[in-house]
Amino acid sequence: MAQLKIRNVSVSFGKKQILHSVDLQVSNGEFVTILGPSGSGKSTLFHLIGGLLHPDNGHISLNNHEITGERGHISYMPQSPSLLPWRTILDNVLLGQELSGIADSEYARMMLQKAGLGDYEKAYPHELSGGMKQRAAFIRALLSPQSVICLDEPFSALDELTRLDMQKWLLSIWQEHQKTILFVTHNIDEALFLSDRIVVLSQKPAHIVKEFTVPFPRPRNEDILLTREFLEVKKDIYYTLKQGLAVQS
Amino acid sequence: MAQLKIRNVSVSFGKKQILHSVDLQVSNGEFVTILGPSGSGKSTLFHLIGGLLHPDNGHISLNNHEITGERGHISYMPQSPSLLPWRTILDNVLLGQELSGIADSEYARMMLQKAGLGDYEKAYPHELSGGMKQRAAFIRALLSPQSVICLDEPFSALDELTRLDMQKWLLSIWQEHQKTILFVTHNIDEALFLSDRIVVLSQKPAHIVKEFTVPFPRPRNEDILLTREFLEVKKDIYYTLKQGLAVQS
Amino acid sequence: GEKTADKLKKVKVVLDWTPNTNHTGLYVAKEKGYFKEQGLDVDIIMPGDAGADQLVASGKADFGVSYQEGITQARIQDVPIVSIAAVIQHNTSGFASPVAKNISSPKDYEGKTYGGWGSPVEKQILSSLMDKENADVEKLKIVNMGDSDFFTAVKRDIDFAWIFYGWTGIEAELRGEKLNMQYLTDYSKKLDYYTPVLATNEKMIAKDPETVKAFLKGAAKGYEFAIEKPDAAADILIKEVPDLNSKLVKKSQQWLSPKYKDDADRWGEQKLSVWKNYSDWMYDHKLLEKKLDAKKAFTNDYLPE
């Protein structure tokens, strides 16, 4: 049973077509990463799933239940942190929970601690560095109760070590709570390390150029990054990306 | 003759010390990259150089001329794109020039074209994707006339291919116009590919853990990324970073 | 004789509020050229919120329309303003109420509600009237009715209010509303003060008595015209101020014309006793801080013979 189904979705802004007939299925509990050139329409795809935009064509369904244009079905981390400037970090990360019910501030505190933001519970967003804001937005998404999580470049502002920590943490949460994850990144290593499947979008109007099933068994650890097979797949994806870019321009 | 000298600079926010006795010299025409954990104080260092903040201790000088707390000596690309929402992209990238004299919109148009934003001259920032905004901010910094350029994670939101394009472009401009560049990134490959020297900061209160001189001759091309030597240095830097993180926490 | 326009002396007159039949003589004199005959080019100004007395006293306007009580209080505060002519000989104001309220004498005020503007003078006057009939002013409720007009006020909580019959009373006649009216003059000679009067400031009198004379000569001629030909005079006022209610102006003019001069020898004449009586009354009732030097408050010297 496929949980999230995107069928034949197209969308344009004015005269510019952004997505052209995109088809994507994400099964229950699957971890799917979307790769694609900058400006191809990855964030737009998330906006469609989240119901912020309505597709010109096509349908989106969750558990065989049409949700095109409906909101509140996913937990979402936007590309820019979008923290509320008048709330402390703790209150900010609780927002996702607040919107759908009661907030559990103890758990949230623990999460902040884990993300290295323990000292910043009471700080306001402008007192945080770029990467720290990103981590706060990440926790906010993790704390939201929905079972589908859409993460839009969640670790782009983190150093390699912190990023690795966060990745591992995400995987552990994903496995423990049986979430379905849609993930956008520009980092092929990251995509390969985390996902079950990788979808590569073309330049806009974007369509799916190719899908890769990641061949590594779980649990994975950092060592796979240095294996031959890894480098092989990485190269493959890289060329697919290149091809997707070439098609249009 | 060292162009930009940072001598013994410390700074705190409230009771939290962020930078502890940082010493850094960047020679005329040099390309130096700063690596460091998220929240260590890299952006803060830029704010000090740009005169937005005043150090508690220490001095900053440019061409042996004290510029501590002085503004307008550097061309700057902030970590978040910071585009003016009421200006079109073209008018936005011209801002840096405008602030220091007359704007050359022909050249700016050409730059936008080169960055793949040719069609978006007249668009407003909210019509751009995250990566596109970042490119616009990048061009704005390149167009500013100052000879020292400080770039704060300029390519973090770009896909690998676009990023490579931008990197090459940056190098060509750097060589052609004899600029001095200070660069912040979390991507070690990028640091190695671009810089003459790499400076690694520790966890906060940050100090310089180690400096690496990059051993590859210029012009460099993508192939070096696969050489043994490259992997060697990369590992070295990686462990230095790890060590800088470990020191404190 | 006629003087050419460029030799005319410019003179400003400020009214007390909006133009009405109290001012007819001035408009007639202006329109009929009586002022011009005297070598004056008169500009009639509505002061709005500016308050005529201050403008006259400060010399911003040469003449103004005022009333005895105002001039009395002003002079007590050293405001150098002088009354130079009484527009109407006797006080035409009084307490009015719709007949349905059954108020036929001050005795009936007991238990009723009076709508005023909160001046201490009102209570004293009411009490004078009621005392005469052995009524107790403390049994009268006095409410401040602010800016609302008579007709509105008596529709609601108010039973009677203080009006000028020549305007508000006439309006009631036009509306067919019957009023009961107790004129102040019917109850006390002391309350028969001049309202309105024409005024100027002391400096003007000292420096330019000729102009004062000329102005009063023109004004007197205007008022005499209004006395003789009420209808024609009303038409002139209506023509000059077309936004007024012409029916009201005509009817009011007919009522008021005979009252300008009334029993006096000439229009504008003022008596020392009237000034003294009222100011003494005010002083006795603690409405003034000190006694008025009544002789200085007015003058008949500039009225035409």
Add this chain to the structure above:
Amino acid sequence: MKKRWSALWLLFFILIVWDAVGRWTQVPAWLLPSPLKIFSAGLEDWSRFYVHVLSTASLSFVGFLTGTTAGLLAAILLHRVPALRQPLYPFIILSQNVPVIVLAPLLVIWFGFGLLPKIIVITLVCFFPVTIAALDGFKQTDRELVHYFTMCGASKSQMFWKLEMPHSLPSIFSGLKIAATYSVMGAVISEWLGSERGIGVYMTLASSSFRTDRVFVAIFSIMMLSLLFFFIIVLLERRMVAHQRKELG
């Protein structure tokens, strides 16, 4: 299209209800004349009345211009010279608390019965909302953008004209809308300082001679004028704050 005229329909409806209620409850005409009666009084008087309307309209227009100009200048002054803010701010508030009945004789004595005192009164009424709104707008300028401008060495006047001013345009327009609305009433009040012409004069005359129908003609024309002014400002706002409109549906 229908929506656009909904206010007119509502007006129409109100007039009908007013007429009906008037007939039903027999409110006397001198208290609340029927809309028809007002309309016919307006028509009848029109040849004399339009002079008053023109006079008031031009007076309020001039007053609005001087008032808002003064308001903006005051805001700019207080914003750019912080040393003046503390001492002058309270006086700006005080200026709103001098009742016209006190001000009137002083103004007339100082400036005569001409145009000047009237314009001073309207200016006093109009400048305040603009000053407060503009000051608050300046204060709220986006922190990140301010930092960017500072780092780039923008001069105080560049900061103001290129950042703070455009950023607070919406706020300023909010003040202008309030001022536009007040300007007509301000003109009517100022006409009470001794004027030959104007809606205010017409209205007091009508009121003192108990012509309630004409009073209402005056009120309706005041209202129409204010609406006209208000919507001119709204149109201007739409043109100048255009980028804001391009919001997703």
Add this chain to the structure above:
Amino acid sequence: MKKRWSALWLLFFILIVWDAVGRWTQVPAWLLPSPLKIFSAGLEDWSRFYVHVLSTASLSFVGFLTGTTAGLLAAILLHRVPALRQPLYPFIILSQNVPVIVLAPLLVIWFGFGLLPKIIVITLVCFFPVTIAALDGFKQTDRELVHYFTMCGASKSQMFWKLEMPHSLPSIFSGLKIAATYSVMGAVISEWLGSERGIGVYMTLASSSFRTDRVFVAIFSIMMLSLLFFFIIVLLERRMVAHQRKELG
């Protein structure tokens, strides 16, 4: 500390100049009494006067509360029910253009000479700036945050209370400041609808008996009251919009 009291010093200076100019040019006391005379008149009358002050103060306070509450409610209504915005907006503007001399008789007929008509007048004066400022604040809510809330499926009321309301607090406070300033004058005007007590009553009596010194006592107390109200709002703002203050020097 010195800076804080600069307004007082300025006031002091103005009073001295006023006194000096008064002596020099021999402006008569009935036109513009000297500050000393006003002060002594105030002292002398105080035992009778404070009743008036208290009455006006409580009237303006109640009026301010109802006015701003009405203003906020109107703004919320118009904002949340867009169908009402088009038809009702013009009427809100119109409400500011009914002169008190017209309104007064109607209010008296409907509500008598009690408290209600006065509160209606103050409400009319106070609600408008709040409504306009709040509406403009709501409209300017940060686009990215709105998108985030939409994606998270925030209900209309969550969107309002957790996003739009806190976001437009600065704007609303700007409206409240204007309203606070107007409330005292509104109360004074409303007292002309017939009142036994109040600064307005005291002032008209003083004015009609040519006690210019007492008129000025009244004006000064109006001013003090307005300043008091204004600064109470400023204090409230500082507490509620705290995060804004934590700006870099």
